[in-house]
Amino acid sequence: MKVLIAASEAHPLIKTGGLGDVIGALPKALKKLGVDVRVIMPKYKDIRKDIVENLKYLKNFNVKVGWRNQYCGILEYDYEGVKFYLLDNEYYFKRDGLYGYYDDGEKFAFFDRAVLEFIKNIDWVPDIIHCNDWQTGMIPVLHKLEYMKEEKFKNIKTVFSIHNLFFKGMFSKEVLPELFGYDYETFNNGSLEHYGAVSFLKGAINYSDKVTTVSKTYSEEIKTEEYGEKLDGLLRYRGDSLEGIVNGIDYDEYNPLEDKYIYENYSVDTLYKKIINKKCLQEELGLKVNEEIPMIGMVSRLTHQKGCDLILNILEELLREDVQIVVLGTGDCLYEASFRDFERRHGDKLSVNIRFSNELAHKIYAASDLFLMPSLFEPCGLGQLIALRYGALPIVRETGGLKDTVIPYNKYTGVGNGFGFRNYRADELLMITKYALEVYRDKKAFERLRVQAMNSDNSWEKSAKEYLRLYSNLTGEINFKDIVEELDKSFV
Numbered sequence: 001m002k003v004l005i006a007a008s009e010a011h012p013l014i015k016t017g018g019l020g021d022v023i024g025a026l027p028k029a030l031k032k033l034g035v036d037v038r039v040i041m042p043k044y045k046d047i048r049k050d051i052v053e054n055l056k057y058l059k060n061f062n063v064k065v066g067w068r069n070q071y072c073g074i075l076e077y078d079y080e081g082v083k084f085y086l087l088d089n090e091y092y093f094k095r096d097g098l099y100g101y102y103d104d105g106e107k108f109a110f111f112d113r114a115v116l117e118f119i120k121n122i123d124w125v126p127d128i129i130h131c132n133d134w135q136t137g138m139i140p141v142l143h144k145l146e147y148m149k150e151e152k153f154k155n156i157k158t159v160f161s162i163h164n165l166f167f168k169g170m171f172s173k174e175v176l177p178e179l180f181g182y183d184y185e186t187f188n189n190g191s192l193e194h195y196g197a198v199s200f201l202k203g204a205i206n207y208s209d210k211v212t213t214v215s216k217t218y219s220e221e222i223k224t225e226e227y228g229e230k231l232d233g234l235l236r237y238r239g240d241s242l243e244g245i246v247n248g249i250d251y252d253e254y255n256p257l258e259d260k261y262i263y264e265n266y267s268v269d270t271l272y273k274k275i276i277n278k279k280c281l282q283e284e285l286g287l288k289v290n291e292e293i294p295m296i297g298m299v300s301r302l303t304h305q306k307g308c309d310l311i312l313n314i315l316e317e318l319l320r321e322d323v324q325i326v327v328l329g330t331g332d333c334l335y336e337a338s339f340r341d342f343e344r345r346h347g348d349k350l351s352v353n354i355r356f357s358n359e360l361a362h363k364i365y366a367a368s369d370l371f372l373m374p375s376l377f378e379p380c381g382l383g384q385l386i387a388l389r390y391g392a393l394p395i396v397r398e399t400g401g402l403k404d405t406v407i408p409y410n411k412y413t414g415v416g417n418g419f420g421f422r423n424y425r426a427d428e429l430l431m432i433t434k435y436a437l438e439v440y441r442d443k444k445a446f447e448r449l450r451v452q453a454m455n456s457d458n459s460w461e462k463s464a465k466e467y468l469r470l471y472s473n474l475t476g477e478i479n480f481k482d483i484v485e486e487l488d489k490s491f492v
Contacts (some may be wrong), residue, residue, distance in 0.1 A: 134169030219244030302331030
């Protein structure tokens with residue numbers, strides 16, 4: 001099985017969010033399952049310098065972008081046994097940051113065609129091209145309309161993963177002749193047209209052989225008007241080809257037993273050491289050092305989607321409890337200012353850190369007893385998965401991947417690994433948070449719950465098996481079950 005994963009970012013080379021984490025971890029897990037998996041992405045200016053110094057130049061070719069004829073270089077990097085191909089063009093990619101430029105449509109039109117031209121120029125043909133988010137959305141379109149007519153491409157299947165339906169890659173219809181050399185047929189027949197614009201994402205949904213989302217619940221939610229971003233009708237139509245596979249986390253990077261960022265390493269068998277992390281973080285952030293005070297962590301973008309308005313609505317009342325809250329993140333100016341204002345008035349209980357810090361994030365996961373993630377919607381979410389791994393019990397709204405991965409605690413049966421509420425309401429969030437604090441005070445019950453959280457299986461190995469099943473069904477391979485049953489033994 002040969003799989004080429006196309007994406008606009010990947011850890012550890014460069015990332016802006018969860019997509020980068022996925023593209024860094026999934027290939028490693030697929031490699032362990034025996035897949036010949038490779039990753040292709042742009043060569044940005046800000047890729048880690050130590051990685052740039054070790055890139056291997058392979059060759060170059062030209063790419064047509066409408067009437068333009070653009071240079072494209074291929075550079076290779078090996079990361080934990082996975083080949084990464086970086087496509088080089090300084091006109092498009094030698095800039096600060098990854099997204100938000102006036103010519104993003106042209107930049108990723110170049111990249112999408114370059115991915116297919118890359119296959120022409122190397123002695124390796126994938127069985128699957130796995131595309132991710134709108135930046136790669138035109139690859140399935142180009143494949144079906146042009147490249148599939150060529151011998152080298154006729155048996156290739158395309159998979160498109162929606163990490164966040166909100167971002168649709170919308171551009172004026174003129175991009176079709178200007179960037180792709182097409183007439184307006186695909187616009188007029190509706191396969192690319194979305195409310196008067198061309199949507200790269202809609203094109204991918206229409207032309208891919210299989211569409212996936214990053215959790216089972218989200219795959220159902222996006223078929224509804226509430227979550228479908230005006231694509232729900234199309235997603236219902238393609239329902240038989242739409243599947244949800246929940247993300248995992250990299251258990252090598254997020255491992256409290258070996259984490260280099262935290263104060264004291266621990267495991268499910270040495271949970272008493274987690275308290276050391278709490279006391280050290282309390283001291284570092286200027287909070288009262290007291291291991292008995294429950295600490296609630298929050299590592300998040302500060303936006304409406306992440307439930308910040310709900311949190312701010314309950315914060316005054318929540319801070320009347322014997323509790324400490326630690327916030328890390330950046331986002332909308334309104335939310336940043338509001339959290340800072342609360343910190344000025346409640347600095348003895350609330351630490352607000354408006355910045356990005358991977359090190360502090362790890363410390364918060366390790367120190368926290370509870371973890372706040374009351375999202376309006378959440379395709380998958382990584383924060384709750386990391387929190388479970390570190391024994392910080394998530395408080396989540398039951399939506400998307402949060403619903404799929406956090407099992408609300410039932411005090412009568414003892415089942416659960418966190419706390420959940422259903423409706424997007426501040427009073428429900430306050431009620432469930434107070435309930436979680438009540439459970440915290442029952443030390444035996446909370447300890448059992450923490451152990452169950454840390455024993456939750458959210459590894460990429462589990463998710464990779466689902467992707468291998470999907471790939472195998474597309475290509476018609478019949479040995480998938482035997483392969484996985486044999487490999488299961490190595491993951492025990």
